[in-house]
Amino acid sequence: MKTTALIMAGGRGERFWPRSRKSLPKQFLSLTGDGRTMIQLTVERILPLVAMEDIFIATNKDYKELVKKQLPNLPEENILCEPVGRNTAPCIGLGAMHIAKKYEDALMMVLPSDHLIKYNSMFVSTLKEACRIAEENTNLVTIGITPDYPETGYGYIKFNPGVSKGQAFAVDRFVEKPTREVAKEYLETEEYLWNSGMFVWKTSSILKNIELFMKDIYEGLVRIKESIGTADQEAVLEKEFTAFRSESVDYGIMEKAEDIYTIPGTFGWDDVGSWLAVDRIRKSNEMGNVVSGNIITVNSKNCIIEGSKKLIAAVGLEDLIIVDTEDATLICEKQSAGDIKKVLENLKICNRDEYI
Amino acid sequence: MKTTALIMAGGRGERFWPRSRKSLPKQFLSLTGDGRTMIQLTVERILPLVAMEDIFIATNKDYKELVKKQLPNLPEENILCEPVGRNTAPCIGLGAMHIAKKYEDALMMVLPSDHLIKYNSMFVSTLKEACRIAEENTNLVTIGITPDYPETGYGYIKFNPGVSKGQAFAVDRFVEKPTREVAKEYLETEEYLWNSGMFVWKTSSILKNIELFMKDIYEGLVRIKESIGTADQEAVLEKEFTAFRSESVDYGIMEKAEDIYTIPGTFGWDDVGSWLAVDRIRKSNEMGNVVSGNIITVNSKNCIIEGSKKLIAAVGLEDLIIVDTEDATLICEKQSAGDIKKVLENLKICNRDEYI
Numbered sequence: 001m002k003t004t005a006l007i008m009a010g011g012r013g014e015r016f017w018p019r020s021r022k023s024l025p026k027q028f029l030s031l032t033g034d035g036r037t038m039i040q041l042t043v044e045r046i047l048p049l050v051a052m053e054d055i056f057i058a059t060n061k062d063y064k065e066l067v068k069k070q071l072p073n074l075p076e077e078n079i080l081c082e083p084v085g086r087n088t089a090p091c092i093g094l095g096a097m098h099i100a101k102k103y104e105d106a107l108m109m110v111l112p113s114d115h116l117i118k119y120n121s122m123f124v125s126t127l128k129e130a131c132r133i134a135e136e137n138t139n140l141v142t143i144g145i146t147p148d149y150p151e152t153g154y155g156y157i158k159f160n161p162g163v164s165k166g167q168a169f170a171v172d173r174f175v176e177k178p179t180r181e182v183a184k185e186y187l188e189t190e191e192y193l194w195n196s197g198m199f200v201w202k203t204s205s206i207l208k209n210i211e212l213f214m215k216d217i218y219e220g221l222v223r224i225k226e227s228i229g230t231a232d233q234e235a236v237l238e239k240e241f242t243a244f245r246s247e248s249v250d251y252g253i254m255e256k257a258e259d260i261y262t263i264p265g266t267f268g269w270d271d272v273g274s275w276l277a278v279d280r281i282r283k284s285n286e287m288g289n290v291v292s293g294n295i296i297t298v299n300s301k302n303c304i305i306e307g308s309k310k311l312i313a314a315v316g317l318e319d320l321i322i323v324d325t326e327d328a329t330l331i332c333e334k335q336s337a338g339d340i341k342k343v344l345e346n347l348k349i350c351n352r353d354e355y356i
Numbered sequence: 357m358k359t360t361a362l363i364m365a366g367g368r369g370e371r372f373w374p375r376s377r378k379s380l381p382k383q384f385l386s387l388t389g390d391g392r393t394m395i396q397l398t399v400e401r402i403l404p405l406v407a408m409e410d411i412f413i414a415t416n417k418d419y420k421e422l423v424k425k426q427l428p429n430l431p432e433e434n435i436l437c438e439p440v441g442r443n444t445a446p447c448i449g450l451g452a453m454h455i456a457k458k459y460e461d462a463l464m465m466v467l468p469s470d471h472l473i474k475y476n477s478m479f480v481s482t483l484k485e486a487c488r489i490a491e492e493n494t495n496l497v498t499i500g501i502t503p504d505y506p507e508t509g510y511g512y513i514k515f516n517p518g519v520s521k522g523q524a525f526a527v528d529r530f531v532e533k534p535t536r537e538v539a540k541e542y543l544e545t546e547e548y549l550w551n552s553g554m555f556v557w558k559t560s561s562i563l564k565n566i567e568l569f570m571k572d573i574y575e576g577l578v579r580i581k582e583s584i585g586t587a588d589q590e591a592v593l594e595k596e597f598t599a600f601r602s603e604s605v606d607y608g609i610m611e612k613a614e615d616i617y618t619i620p621g622t623f624g625w626d627d628v629g630s631w632l633a634v635d636r637i638r639k640s641n642e643m644g645n646v647v648s649g650n651i652i653t654v655n656s657k658n659c660i661i662e663g664s665k666k667l668i669a670a671v672g673l674e675d676l677i678i679v680d681t682e683d684a685t686l687i688c689e690k691q692s693a694g695d696i697k698k699v700l701e702n703l704k705i706c707n708r709d710e711y712i
Binding site for chain 1: 373374652654655666667668669670671672673674676678680683684685686687688689691692693695696698699702703708711
C-alpha cells in the first residue's frame with residue numbers, strides 16, 4: 001500500500017514572537033541554528049519513507065507562497081490551502097480526501113510541521129512500524145512519547161501494557177492536560193505517554209471515523225473531494241471548509257474511537273513550545289549562553305540571545321531571553337516566557353498589527 | 357568686575373554608552389527627557405549671572421561643530437578648542453588666558469558641562485555669593501556639595517567651620533576619593549563636602565596659582581595668550597597645548613594652594629555619573645520604570661528603558677538598564693553598570709571603532 005504523509009502547517013504560533021509573526025509562523029523559522037526551517041526538517045526527516053510527490057502540506061492560504069519557497073521540490077497541487085483555520089480534524093479530513101482521490105486508499109502519516117526530532121533513524125523506524133500496524137487493519141495508530149518528566153502542557157495517552165501488536169500497545173483512552181499532581185501519578189504508573197499529535201492510519205480508516213463521529217464535516221469533505229480537479233475546486237473548498245466547525249482530532253475522534261494503538265517513541269522529540277526550547281536544541285557556550293548574531297556578553301550567564309547585525313551588549317545578565325529583529329526587540333526573563341502572549345494581546349488591543 | 361564663565365566640555369565619557377559615543381559624549385546628550393542637552397542646560401542655568409558673550413566653552417576640537425549647533429547664540433570665538441585632552445588644569449589655564457586677554461581681569465566661574473542642578477535659583481545665589489567672596493581678594497573659591505551619603509566616587513573638601521567669609525568656609529585641604537569607611541567618618545564630622553569641580557576666582561588669581569605651581573604650563577599659556585588674535589593663533593595653540601602634561605586642577609593647584617574658601621551647595625546637584633542617575637533625574641511610573649520610546653512592559657519593574665522607534669517588549673524584568681540606539685543595544689543589570697566600560701574595552705580590542 002502506498003505510504004503518504006500529511007504535514008499540518010497552518011499554525012500561527014505566537015510563542016516565538018518577535019521572530020514569529022502572523023506572516024511568518026514558527027514552522028517557517030529556522031530555530032536550530034543550521035539554517036533549515038522547521039517544515040524543511042520535517043519533510044527531510046520522512047523522505048526515507050515517503051516520496052516527495054506523496055507529501056501533502058495543509059496550511060492556511062496565506063502561507064502558500066512560503067511553503068512553495070521553502071519546499072521548491074514539492075508539487076504545487078500538494079499544498080492544500082485552508083481558507084480558514086478549523087483545528088486539526090477538518091485539516092486531516094481534507095488531507096485524507098486528497099490522498100483518497102489520488103490513491104483510493106493509502107497509508108497516511110499525519111505530522112505536525114513544527115516539532116523537532118533528535119534521532120531521525122529511530123523516528124523513521126518507529127513510523128515504519130506504525131505503518132505496518134496501521135496496514136494490518138488497525139483502526140488508528142498514534143505515536144506516543146515516553147515522558148521524561150510530569151509535563152502539564154501536553155495531553156496524555158493511557159495504554160494497556162497487556163495488549164500489544166508488534167511495538168504498539170492498545171490505547172485505553174486519551175486524556176487532556178493534567179495537573180502537576182496527576183501528571184506525576186501518570187509517570188509513576190508507566191502506562192501513560194505524551195500525545196505528540198503524530199498519527200498513522202489508512203485514509204479509508206480515518207475517513208470512516210470522521211463519518212462516524214462528525215457526520216456534518218464528513219459530508220462537506222465528500223463535496224470537497226468531488227470538486228478536486230474541477231473548475232469549482234477552489235470555490236467549493238472555500239464554501240465547505242469555512243462552514244466547518246473547529247474541532248481537534250483528539251477530542252473529535254481519538255477520545256471516542258475504538259481500536260487505537262500507540263507506539264512509544266523515544267527518538268528525542270521536542271515540540272519546541274517556546275524560546276526556552278532553544279536551550280535544549282542549541283549548544284550553549286561555557287557560560288550557559290546560547291548566542292547568535294553580533295553579541296558581546298560581559299558577566300552574563302544562561303541567556304538566550306538571538307541577534308543579527310545590530311550589536312547587542314549583555315552586561316551582568318542571567319536567565320534572560322533576548323531576541324532582536326528588524327522592528328522589535330524582546331527582552332524576557334526565562335520564567336516569564338509564557339507572558340510573551342501578553343505583549344501580543346497588548347499590541348492587538350492597540351491595533352499595532354505591524355508587530356503581530 | 358565683569359563676571360565670566362568657562363564651561364569645560366571636553367569629556368569623552370563612556371558611561372552612557374551606547375547613547376554616548378566618542379563622537380557624541382554625554383555633555384551633548386539630553387538625559388533629562390525634556391530635549392535639552394546637558395551643555396544647553398548648563399548655559400541656560402548661568403544666564404542670570406553671565407552674558408552669553410562672556411561664556412567660554414573649552415572642548416576638544418572634534419566637538420566644535422556640536423557646540424556651535426547646540427549653542428547657536430554663543431560667539432564662535434568663545435569656543436576654545438583643545439587639540440588634545442590634557443585634563444582640567446591646562447583647560448582652565450587656556451580659559452583664563454582668553455578671558456584675561458578680553459578683560460584684563462575678571463571674575464571667572466569654572467563649571468563642568470555635564471552635571472545637573474535641580475534647584476536653579478539656589479544654584480545661582482550660591483554662585484553669586486562665590487563671586488562676591490572671590491572679588492574680595494580671596495585666592496580661590498570652590499563650590500562644595502553637602503553630602504547625602506558616603507559616596508566613594510568623589511573627592512572631598514575638608515573645611516574649617518570656625519573660619520568663614522559670608523557663606524563660605526576656609527578650606528583645610530582637598531582629599532582624594534575615600535574608602536567607604538573613611539567616607540562614613542567624613543559624613544559624621546560634618547566638616548567635609550563633595551568636590552563638585554565648580555570653582556570661582558579672578559583670572560589674575562588662578563593665573564598666579566598656575567604660575568606658582570606649574571611654571572612650565574604657565575609659560576606655554578603666556579605664549580598662547582600672546583598669539584590670540586594673530587595669524588599664528590591656531591598653530592601656537594596646537595604646539596603649546598600638545599606639549600602640556602596632563603594635570604588636574606585638584607591635584608595641581610587646589611591640593612597645594614592657600615587661602616581657599618568653599619561654599620556648601622545644597623541645590624540638588626547630580627553629576628549624572630552613569631545610567632543609574634536616570635532613576636534620580638527622571639520620573640518613574642507606578643512600576644518604578646523610567647521609560648521613553650516605543651516600549652511595552654509586562655510585569656517589569658524598576659527598569660530604565662530608553663528606546664526610540666523600534667518596539668522594545670520587556671517581560672518579567674527587574675532592575676535592568678535597556679538602551680536601544682540605531683546600531684547597538686545595551687542590556688545591563690543595574691548593579692553591573694560599572695561594567696559597561698568592559699564592553700567598550702572589548703570593542704576597542706576588536707577594532708570595532710564604529711561602535712565606540
